[in-house]
Amino acid sequence: MAGLLGVGGGVLFVPGLVIFLGLGQHQAEATSLLAIVPVALVGTYRQDRYGHVERHDALMLGLLSLAGAAGGVALANVLSGSVLRDAFAALMVLIAAQLVYRTLSAGDDAAPAPKRPSTLPASDDPAPAPKRSSSGGRDALD
Amino acid sequence: MSPDSTAGASSARSLKLIVIGTVAGLFSGLFGVGGGSVIVPLLVLWLAYGEREATATSLAAIVFIAGFAAAVQGLYGNVDVGYAALIGVPAIAGVLVGTWLQQRLHTRSIALLFAALLVASAVELVLR
Numbered sequence: 614m615a616g617l618l619g620v621g622g623g624v625l626f627v628p629g630l631v632i633f634l635g636l637g638q639h640q641a642e643a644t645s646l647l648a649i650v651p652v653a654l655v656g657t658y659r660q661d662r663y664g665h666v667e668r669h670d671a672l673m674l675g676l677l678s679l680a681g682a683a684g685g686v687a688l689a690n691v692l693s694g695s696v697l698r699d700a701f702a703a704l705m706v707l708i709a710a711q712l713v714y715r716t717l718s719a720g721d722d723a724a725p726a727p728k729r730p731s732t733l734p735a736s737d738d739p740a741p742a743p744k745r746s747s748s749g750g751r752d753a754l755d
Numbered sequence: 756m757s758p759d760s761t762a763g764a765s766s767a768r769s770l771k772l773i774v775i776g777t778v779a780g781l782f783s784g785l786f787g788v789g790g791g792s793v794i795v796p797l798l799v800l801w802l803a804y805g806e807r808e809a810t811a812t813s814l815a816a817i818v819f820i821a822g823f824a825a826a827v828q829g830l831y832g833n834v835d836v837g838y839a840a841l842i843g844v845p846a847i848a849g850v851l852v853g854t855w856l857q858q859r860l861h862t863r864s865i866a867l868l869f870a871a872l873l874v875a876s877a878v879e880l881v882l883r
Contacts, residue, residue, distance in 0.1 A: 623788030623821070626842055628876040631883065634838060642787025643833030646825035648843035649789050653817040655847050659854060660811030667812045670772065670802075674794065674812075675819025677776030678783070682824040685784020690831050698880060701786055705877035708792050709870040716866040 622649045624708055627701060638694040638701065771801045779816070784824040789817035 626645035630636040636644065660666050689697060775797045779790035791813045798809040828834050856865075 622846055623783075623786070624792075624873065625876065626846070627787050628880045629842060630838060632876070632879055634841075636835065636838065639828075639831075640833050640835060643825065643828030643831070644835045644839045645787040645842075646783065646821045646828055647834050647836065647839040648846060649821040650818055650825065651843050652846045652850055653789060653814050653821060656850050657811070657815040657818055659850075660814060663811075665808050665811035666815050667804075667808060668815065670798075671812045671815035672819075673769075673772050674776040674779065674816035675823075677773050678780030678790070678816070678820040679823050681777035681780025681782075682784040682820060683780075683827050685781040685786075686824055686827040686831070687784075688781075689785045689787075689828075690833075698883070702877040702881045704786055704788075705873045705880070709873040709877075711792060711796075712866055712870045712873070716863050716870075719863070 622652045624705060628705070631698070638698040639690060642689060642697070642701075768802070771797075775801070776816070776820075780820055780824070783817075783820045784827065787824075787828075789813075790820050791817060 623642075623645045626648055627638075627641045630641035630644055631638060634641075657666060657671075661668075692700075775794055778797075779793045782788060782793050783790040791810070794813040794816060795806075795809045798804040798812060799806060804812070825834060
């Protein structure tokens with residue numbers, strides 16, 4: 614499902630672990646993070662084969678996240694389980710709202726790849742070149 | 756957007772990446788999610804990424820981000836490796852199936868259903 618929608622994993626992992634496996638909020642979040650790694654890896658490999666991954670930017674983002682990630686974990690462990698859980702529930706609602714907004718403003722991109730005769734590209738085709746960002750100090754090609 | 760390869764544009768771009776990376780890391784560490792909800796919109800908005808490239812690049816970044824955050828959480832003793840495997844393995848299968856499905860289903864309906872599922876889960880989580 615994470616691959617279907619481009620929503621990172623975790624947003625369903627955490628409540629799943631809490632609701633169905635009885636983990637505490639902190640343990641659920643921590644365990645979710647570990648589970649996300651292979652899932653994201655598989656998704657990345659697929660997307661990379663289509664040439665959609667900007668590797669340099671991805672690496673930069675990953676390395677630059679270290680301070681924030683350490684800080685975020687420290688903060689999570691200072692908060693109580695119920696506060697963290699309520700905050701997480703609020704986040705889920707925000708992500709749901711974001712998803713609805715993106716979906717409703719997406720237009721024809723949301724249609725399934727046509728088996729009917731059409732000039733629409735299949736949704737898994739490599740994106741057309743003008744949409745790619747370059748990695749050389751410019752934000753866009755056009 | 757006119758192309759600009761001056762040092763000023765490069766450092767502006769680097770600054771944006773620093774902000775996105777840090778905020779995504781914060782989200783990931785605090786909430787146990789990947790951080791894609793932060794990365795994708797900001798790559799699109801600030802770095803003129805297309806949606807597809809943003810999602811793909813975000814996924815790649817998340818491998819590192821979630822990995823770091825998991826490691827730090829591990830130091831706190833919060834990580835359950837067994838349960839991680841329990842949810843991770845079916846999730847990987849889900850990614851593979853999901854990509855296949857995406858070509859054949861109305862992504863819009865699935866996305867809206869998913870949003871509804873998120874809200875329902877949020878309510879259930881709070882009621883626990």
